[in-house]
Amino acid sequence: MKTYKIAAIPGDGIGTEVVSAGVEVLEAIAKREGSFAFKIDHFDWGGDYYKKHGRMMPVDGRDQIARHDAILFGSAGHPDIPDHVTLWGLRLAICQPFDQYANVRPTRVLPGITSPLRHVNGNELDWVIVRENSEGEYSGVGGRVHQGSPIEAATDVSMFTRAGVERILRFAFRLAQSRPRKLLTVVTKSNAQRHAMVMWDEIAVEVAADFKDVTWDKMLVDAMTMRMVMKPGSIDTVVATNLHADILSDLAAALAGSLGIAPTANLNPERTYPSMFEPIHGSAFDIMGKGVANPVGTFWSAVMMLEHLGEPAAAGRLMKAIERVTADKRFHTPDLGGTARTADVTKAVIEAIHGANV
Ligand code: NAD
């Protein structure tokens, strides 16, 4: 029997709660399918590890997970440690060296969940946002001088390469081409950022020539936020920079009902390195340790992991089980206006997986 080696990295806060729920669900779907198994290795990297060792993960951490088939991630973010230390020390320390340059973020209003937008249903809000995940505003280039003095200055340089922009645009056009409506919106801020963003727009025109069947347009990021709220049905596939897409996808998640349901895949499309799957949310300090985090974003990320591993039947079954559970308001966590707990939702999804007609 095929056995997939998965690295589970819960990190901190509700990351630990949703990843343990996600592992339970992965074990359940493998058992239900019967044609493959998971070997799940757990890594206790994150804030507590940092407090003991002065770093978020071991020096050879990446070597320890480089040969796994996929990574299931929770969140990097600890109340006692500055956010930039946890983010750069764990999540970006995995994403960037593993060249997971395509961050794919589907958004859809799941059955039983209400969008804060009036009159919106799943058919009108069915998007995939592609986030450039390796450079741009998150290049890590910059510096700070004369700290604390009146002449203090600081920079974060947004570095874009032709190769980096071209590969993410090509990925987004290909993804748009695979979707029924074949629409792509290329989001930039090329009126104000007149170097890199103009280069994006130019490369988009070049790449588009290879995808004649994709209908595409371009949009400034500020106008895009308005379009997402006012004309959600006009959007299908979206591609944007690391920072812009990060912001747009939290908005997208909220418009689909909650940040807690939104999934993401950090893909290394060439499969030289493992890809990483995680909910888009963070550690949620306000609710951590209470057992009420919504695990749906992690379960949906597990669906994306199964698709990536080449198990479409299992992916389809798990997605159906998730939708059956969201359709039932008894299994809505507080972020969706309900009273269910993480464990209730997890149990319901596992029961749905084993149900006769899922
Ligand atoms: P957050 O996503 O942790 O929380 C934002 C809000 O959404 C909070 O009110 C939270 O309670 C709610 N929320 C998020 N996920 C939820 C879920 N599954 N169920 C119910 N409610 C949920 O964002 P933040 O507060 O800006 O960040 C907190 C920490 O997490 C910071 O350290 C930040 O850097 C980190 N973070 C990490 C990642 C990551 O590792 N990928 C992503 C975002 C934030």
Ligand code: K
């Ligand atoms: K996360």
Ligand code: MN
């Ligand atoms: Mn984010």
